Amino acid sequence: MSDSREQRKARRERKERAYKRKRRRLLGLLILIVILLAAALIVVNLVQGHLEKVHRASVESFLEIDDEIQAGMAGGIVKILNVPARDELKTVTDENGETVLEHPEDLWVLVNKEFHLPSNYEPADLVQVSVPFAPGRSLDVQRMRPVASDALTQMFDAAKEEQGYELYAASGYRSYDVQKVLFNQNVARFGSEESANYLSARAGQSEHQTGLAMDLTVPSLNYQLKYDFESTPEGQWVAENSWRFGFIVRYKKDKTAFTGYSFEPWHVRYVGTDLAKYLNENDLTLEEYYGFSAKYSDHGAELIPDNQSYE
Numbered sequence: 001m002s003d004s005r006e007q008r009k010a011r012r013e014r015k016e017r018a019y020k021r022k023r024r025r026l027l028g029l030l031i032l033i034v035i036l037l038a039a040a041l042i043v044v045n046l047v048q049g050h051l052e053k054v055h056r057a058s059v060e061s062f063l064e065i066d067d068e069i070q071a072g073m074a075g076g077i078v079k080i081l082n083v084p085a086r087d088e089l090k091t092v093t094d095e096n097g098e099t100v101l102e103h104p105e106d107l108w109v110l111v112n113k114e115f116h117l118p119s120n121y122e123p124a125d126l127v128q129v130s131v132p133f134a135p136g137r138s139l140d141v142q143r144m145r146p147v148a149s150d151a152l153t154q155m156f157d158a159a160k161e162e163q164g165y166e167l168y169a170a171s172g173y174r175s176y177d178v179q180k181v182l183f184n185q186n187v188a189r190f191g192s193e194e195s196a197n198y199l200s201a202r203a204g205q206s207e208h209q210t211g212l213a214m215d216l217t218v219p220s221l222n223y224q225l226k227y228d229f230e231s232t233p234e235g236q237w238v239a240e241n242s243w244r245f246g247f248i249v250r251y252k253k254d255k256t257a258f259t260g261y262s263f264e265p266w267h268v269r270y271v272g273t274d275l276a277k278y279l280n281e282n283d284l285t286l287e288e289y290y291g292f293s294a295k296y297s298d299h300g301a302e303l304i305p306d307n308q309s310y311e
């Protein structure tokens with residue numbers, strides 16, 4: 001009996017040892033699993049962090065590229081079209097305390113009731129324009145700056161070649177002093193400075209002093225400057241085609257609040273082909289292009305089209 005008890009005891013002890021071994025192994029396995037899990041977690045975290053960093057970097061570089069594209073597009077209009085930046089319009093105070101344009105020789109210059117030319121400004125490069133002129137016009141007003149003169153000749157040639165139209169020039173460059181006399185004549189004619197100034201510029205405020213403007217006419221209007229020029233085939237052709245040669249019809253019918261002047265279908269101004277094309281495509285006056293709002297009322301509205309000749 002005692003033997004069997006001993007045997008039982010020995011068996012129990014073996015069992016207990018085996019059980020303890022198993023428990024140790026299980027515990028070891030558990031610890032290993034925990035360690036492996038922790039390691040896996042760390043690895044996942046590291047990978048995730050890295051991926052986030054890569055993603056952020058790619059987003060940032062995309063935003064940078066996007067900024068570059070945006071800036072490129074904004075500057076692109078100016079670069080591709082070769083049109084002026086709008087802040088290029090600079091004024092200075094002259095010796096008489098007058099605010100005048102710093103660069104009156106600029107082909108893109110804005111001359112109007114607000115931006116004035118210096119009284120002593122005369123373009124240094126005026127040339128005689130070789131297109132037909134209305135009879136009785138002095139040689140002095142048959143001048144323009146070369147770039148505008150060449151473009152005007154091309155436009156007259158094209159009108160003739162494409163349509164058989166005979167355009168005539170009437171008045172190009174006018175000095176400050178000539179404009180002063182002309183304005184005073186218009187004051188006498190229209191009864192007040194305000195009325196005269198709706199159709200005629202004061203000295204220093206006329207585009208004709210830049211040597212870049214020309215008034216046009218046709219024989220059917222007796223070589224005069226009339227609103228009717230608008231409805232002549234030649235006038236319509238000029239309105240539709242002058243931009244091709246770098247000219248704009250400067251004072252449009254529906255833009256008087258921007259320009260401050262009555263409709264003048266006969267007055268073209270050279271601004272270069274790029275800017276002329278841009279203004280034509282976007283139906284803009286120079287004032288609008290430079291960011292000025294409609295600030296002129298229709299004072300002088302009594303000067304409605306009456307088919308008189310204006311100057």
Ligand SMILES: [Zn+2]
Pocket residue numbers: 208213214215266267268311
């Ligand atoms: Zn004119």
